[in-house]
Amino acid sequence: EPEVTQTPSHQVTQMGQEVILRCVPISNHLYFYWYRQILGQKVEFLVSFYNNEISEKSEIFDDQFSVERPDGSNFTLKIRSTKLEDSAMYFCASSPRTSGSKETQYFGPGTRLLVL
């Protein structure tokens, strides 16, 4: 069964450094998302992406964050200057094209980001 994949599984970085988290959504999906989950807290929406542009973003998704679909398969989340509070698990998700099923989101295994 097709799966969303994410790399790396773990990332440790110094405060102020840039990080890029990578995702390969399921191949025939057209809607892409990033979420984060701080340890012990709820899954929080960051951004959704469709047709090569951002559809929605949350208050968390400020100017330090950006997303890109650089080619036909990858979907990336960049944090320009990481802060301690960016430490979290970051999940990528994708959903299919058809209107009856686009609500179902398929999540990747996550990237655990630790900012020191």
Add this chain to the structure above:
Amino acid sequence: SQKIEQNSEALNIQEGKTATLTCNYTNYSPAYLQWYRQDPGRGPVFLLLIRENEKEKRKERLKVTFDTTLKQSLFHITASQPADSATYLCALPYSSASKIIFGSGTRLSIRP
């Protein structure tokens, strides 16, 4: 502002019994509601979606109800098994399918 509440942080029940989890929401009129399962250190896994015009949905041992008057969904696992132990998340679209808001989850433990 919109709020989603799941009834308890943790629920501990005996194997074979029915587990019932609650999701309440306020200041919302969602077109649908979803339930996901999350295991420790893993991403959420979609289980069921129920639309506002559906009262009940079933999938194997899972049953979901959706009461738009009470603004509540109940999630049932019948004949529970230790393998059902996980955190269960309720999720609602904020304004469209492009933005999903998750509840904080209920951690379910099924003891043998």
